[in-house]
Amino acid sequence: MASSSAKIIRPPAFTLRFFARGISDLAAYRDLLFSLSQHRVRVRYKQSALGMAWAVLQPLAMMFIYTILFSVFTRVPTAGIPYPVFVFCALLPWTFFSTAVANAAGSLTGHRELIAKVFFPREILPFTYVFAAVFDLLIAGVILAGMMVYYGVALQPQLFWVLPVLLVALVFAVSLSLLFSSLQVRFRDISLAMPLLMQLWMFASPVVYSLDAVPERYRGWYVLNPMAGVVENFRRAIVGQAPIDIPSLASAAAVSVTLLLASYLLFKHQEATMADII
């Protein structure tokens, strides 16, 4: 009993033992992750008049704007899918990603008090913002289902691909949350750059257009952006205008997992002295 809970606190190092400790700490504090995520959602909507409606208002508003721009002013090819559905099902994973990462980036600096005074695995803070974004995604999913019924879009046999696609999106969002939030502790520029970055990033992902619109010779570079594989394949899984594009999804998964490992290592190393500089 005593030996199982024995703990040795050492200076941070890039050793296996150091990171194994990190993982076991996180497991021990899983109830905190759960409680904080729950409260994050609850507090966010507690004093707003529209409440949960905010979770769908943003993707809906975007959908209207892009529908006017890209199916009324100018026509973007959608392989016969009604443009509102075409863009909305891309906006779901995109909004999830951008909300999660942008909010998580400031999660450590926004809880300076806590970090300076209480010990807990710090990655829990960015994680809670990612989970709150998952919650928003689920609500927006209900709206999507309604739209599909309205436009008469049939369910596809490849629908189950939604799960692996979202898993990749989750891994990627988590890894960027770790990376940006820990960098933000040293460089407050991160949260200032976030709106610009997310805007550019959205147009670098097949949200308002489809992957087919990207010239073949740039495709290899283009799919290095994991959100390309995520957004395009999420849309394909839902509306089924084309089979799942395995290369882009595989590249998204590979980049995300690699980045997750790297950013977790960086985060845990930074964490050891985070309380001193925050």
Place this chain on the structure above:
Amino acid sequence: MIDLAFLNVSKRYRIPSETAPPPGLLGRLRHRVARPSTDFWAVRDVSFEISKGESVGVIGHNGAGKSTMLKLLSSITAPTQGEIHVNGRIAALLEVGSGFHPELTGRENVYLGGALLGMRRAEITSKLDRIVEFAGMSRFIDVPVKRYSSGMYVRLGFSMAAHLEPDILLLDEVLAVGDASFQDKCLGRIEQLRNSGITIVFISHDLMAVQRLCSRVLLMQQGQLAGSGTAEEMIHRYHEISRFQNTRSVERDITGARAASTGIEFLSPAGDSLTALPSGGPVLFRLKYETREAVAKVRFLVVVQSLDDVVQFTLDSRLAGRLYDLPAGGGEVDFHIDSLPLRDGFYRIDTVLYTEYEAEALDYQPRCATVQVQGERVREGLYYVPQRVDVRPVPVVSSRS
């Protein structure tokens, strides 16, 4: 069995220098990434062991490294060198209220705060009633904590941590807050935990509480362990460190100053040195000074402050009606107090020397001494007020038990 050990632990802070960044975007960036800094060792090569079931106090002056030690023990920050061994579940009671979320109710915050202290959800549920009852908050538990008073905040926070049942409990200045009756309750609860075999590390300025709770005391001085021993020994050493060193020479002591205070003594009216001052009793503060040259119209001040830096009163030689022309050399100033209005506790002393003609002080010695006041424990309030009591009609006097 060893519960807690520091093995040659050091902690370095880098204090960034305040130089202006070079011009240009690239220069700013480089400056931000590799800013020149100076090193400050808050804790330097500290080693000690604490056995299971011991209750150990850590005392020391501000900047001695106490809070850094607490942060290291509770894993808030990592050591720069050395190793810390912790055997068992550790719970730090550092301003627990800081984990509270203002929008959430007391109940929701107990779950959140409990989770922050590493408690499982089921564990909190099973203890919720006892926590709420101990804090005396059952009426307010479903009110958002932003409506709480600071006292309620602290009570709930302490109550949570006190029911955590860790193997090792870290205590900060938590007892400095809340009213006297709640403080007594907290101390009682901590004694109860201690008697049940929990290891306690108590880091505090409140020497009386340290004395009451701790079988052993570690004395920190300038980041290093200056001693380890019984509470009495270490508290005595603590006072020794805090007193003026009366041997300091004028030349070294008051470089640039024409006059300076060099010591303060606390005496009985008969002139006997006192280790603790009696609340309400007659005392004599003797301020020693030295002058390098003759200084005209000097005014002496002794400022008495509580440990949380609230000025209690000022002894001022001008209140006695005059300023003094001092010859070169040195001497003493006696402040006679008929009835000391301080309640029991510890107080810090500042001394100041002014001359009438200058706005700037001739000499200012902040926190140059710490003094203990003893007396009947004042239940609530800041002062000890000497008093006589008459009850009419004259009752049958029941003798005090």
